[in-house]
Amino acid sequence: MNDIAELxxxxxxxxxxxxxxxxHYDPLLARIRDDGAGTPGSWTGEWSAQAARLEAEGKLLxxxxxxxxARFPFVDGPARRAALDRCVAAFDAWRSGFPAIERLDVxxxxxxVRCWTAGLDxxxxxxxxxxxxxxxxxxxxxxxxxxxxxxxxxxxxVTEMPGVGENTLPYRADSWRMYRALLDAVGGRAExxxxxxxxxxxSGHLALRAALHDTRIRGVVGAGMPVHAFxxxxxxxxxxxxxxxxxxxxxxxxxxDEVYGVIKDWALSPRELGELRVPVAxxxxxxxxxxxxxxxxLLRSRVPRVRLLDHDDxxxxxxxxxxxxLWTLLxxxxxxxGHAEQRLALTRExxxxxxxxxxx
Numbered sequence: 001m002n003d004i005a006e007l008x009x010x011x012x013x014x015x016x017x018x019x020x021x022x023x024h025y026d027p028l029l030a031r032i033r034d035d036g037a038g039t040p041g042s043w044t045g046e047w048s049a050q051a052a053r054l055e056a057e058g059k060l061l062x063x064x065x066x067x068x069x070a071r072f073p074f075v076d077g078p079a080r081r082a083a084l085d086r087c088v089a090a091f092d093a094w095r096s097g098f099p100a101i102e103r104l105d106v107x108x109x110x111x112x113v114r115c116w117t118a119g120l121d122x123x124x125x126x127x128x129x130x131x132x133x134x135x136x137x138x139x140x141x142x143x144x145x146x147x148x149x150x151x152x153x154x155x156x157x158v159t160e161m162p163g164v165g166e167n168t169l170p171y172r173a174d175s176w177r178m179y180r181a182l183l184d185a186v187g188g189r190a191e192x193x194x195x196x197x198x199x200x201x202x203s204g205h206l207a208l209r210a211a212l213h214d215t216r217i218r219g220v221v222g223a224g225m226p227v228h229a230f231x232x233x234x235x236x237x238x239x240x241x242x243x244x245x246x247x248x249x250x251x252x253x254x255x256x257d258e259v260y261g262v263i264k265d266w267a268l269s270p271r272e273l274g275e276l277r278v279p280v281a282x283x284x285x286x287x288x289x290x291x292x293x294x295x296x297x298l299l300r301s302r303v304p305r306v307r308l309l310d311h312d313d314x315x316x317x318x319x320x321x322x323x324x325x326l327w328t329l330l331x332x333x334x335x336x337x338g339h340a341e342q343r344l345a346l347t348r349e350x351x352x353x354x355x356x357x358x359x360x
Contacts, residue, residue: 001035002073006243007043008032010136011072013316018065018141038079044070048083051090060094064140073136073247074164084138084165091116091140101146104157106185111168113178115139118146119155120189126155127194127336130182134201134224135247138165152329152339155190157182161203163251171251173266179210179217192216196332201291201316202226204282208268211278219335221328223283224315227295231267234260236292244290273302281307281331283317283324290315307331326350 008029015025028046036042040049051066067087071080095101095116102120106113116139119126129149131142139160149156162169162178169178183192196219199207204222211217229236237245237260249259280303284296299306309327311317317324330346333339 002043002076002246003242004032004035004043006241007035007072010241010243010315011069013314013318013321014072014137014141015065015069016318016321017316018068020065037077038082042079043072044079044083047072048079048086051083051086055090060090061144064088064090064094068138068141071138073243074250076250087138087140088166091143095143098147100150101143104185106181108169108181110170111162112166113159113169113182114166115157115159115182116143116146117155117157117186119150120186121155122189125189125191126153127196128183128186128190128192129154129156129196129198129332130179130207131156131158131198132161132200132203132207133164134203135161135164135244135251137200140165152333152342153336154196155186157186161206161251170253173263176206176209176213179207180214183214183216194218194336196335197221198328198332200224205266205268208273208276208280211276212272217278219279219281219332221281221331221335223317223324223328224285224288224291225282225295225299226291227273228267228269228298229292229294230290231260231263231265233292233294240290270298270302273298274304276303276305279305279307279335281309281328281335283309283311283327285311285313285315285317287313288315323350323353326353 028050032043032046033041038044047066047070051063054063054066064087067083067090070083075081075084100118102117104115104117133142139158143158146156146158160167162171162175183195193216195216197207197217199220199222201224204225207220211220245256249256252259252262254262282299300308311320313319326346327350333343
């Protein structure tokens with residue numbers, strides 16, 4: 001079973017990123033006493049009960065968010081499996097009102113990558129934005145952003161890391177190849193030679209390695225990316241929150257006491273980082289309890305074309321989500337070029353939040 005105090009702590013960044021105010025989720029979290037199998041007072045039980053109430057009210061996207069939180073951090077039994085299935089079903093029902101969002105399944109010998117997409121058009125291929133979350137976030141958490149990409153001239157694909165949500169690929173050292181497979185799959189309907197990756201947390205590590213091997217990736221924007229020391233520093237690993245270690249063990253098919261031995265060779269070396277020829281933008285949380293500070297410093301010192309934004313916050317910088325959202329989107333637009341009017345508007349709004357006295 002998961003540590004409930006840890007779950008309550010780490011879920012905040014995910015609730016805020018999906019628009020849930022503290023006045024909503026604080027009373028819900030207060031009702032949770034244990035990590036039982038979907039029973040009242042349990043993590044999955046309370047989130048699922050609220051999701052069911054929202055579905056009954058016809059609030060499908062909000063219901064999907066709550067089902068997502070019910071399966072957090074990963075599927076470990078029937079209750080969380082049912083929550084994931086309902087999360088996807090509620091999102092699917094919601095997106096039926098937005099025909100621009102379509103499903104895409106990419107079948108590979110090792111498994112299936114399931115995606116939500118928008119703007120894929122063989123007659124009018126556009127530059128591609130691929131968006132992925134970390135080891136505890138499913139694609140439905142980020143997919144609503146697809147509705148905004150058309151106005152910015154992008155086609156979009158939102159998917160999950162291997163082993164997360166509906167992605168049945170194994171999570172292993174060569175998982176970066178998933179990006180190559182995605183670009184191959186949509187190559188006839190998007191300008192994949194101009195692909196940009198918005199890759200958060202652990203998927204940022206995969207995107208950086210993919211960029212070393214696939215010249216179609218023209219830029220990587222991320223936040224809280226483990227790069228090197230997370231994989232190699234045994235002293236730091238002993239301080240990593242249990243939920244992170246347990247999730248990594250689940251995804252890699254190992255035990256928590258052996259997972260760091262399995263992934264120690266996955267680190268990007270300083271030499272590899274120095275060989276990156278694409279622009280990289282990264283949001284660093286200065287009090288990150290998951291990713292060691294040396295990883296951001298390595299990006300700063302070794303990646304030739306890097307921009308960094310620092311927040312005085314924990315992993316995911318939940319107090320600064322609005323700033324991060326604006327800055328990451330602005331970073332993608334800077335890399336792609338053009339759309340000067342939108343870039344100026346985003347720059348002004350970011351400056352207002354950053355320097356105008358509000359966190360956001």
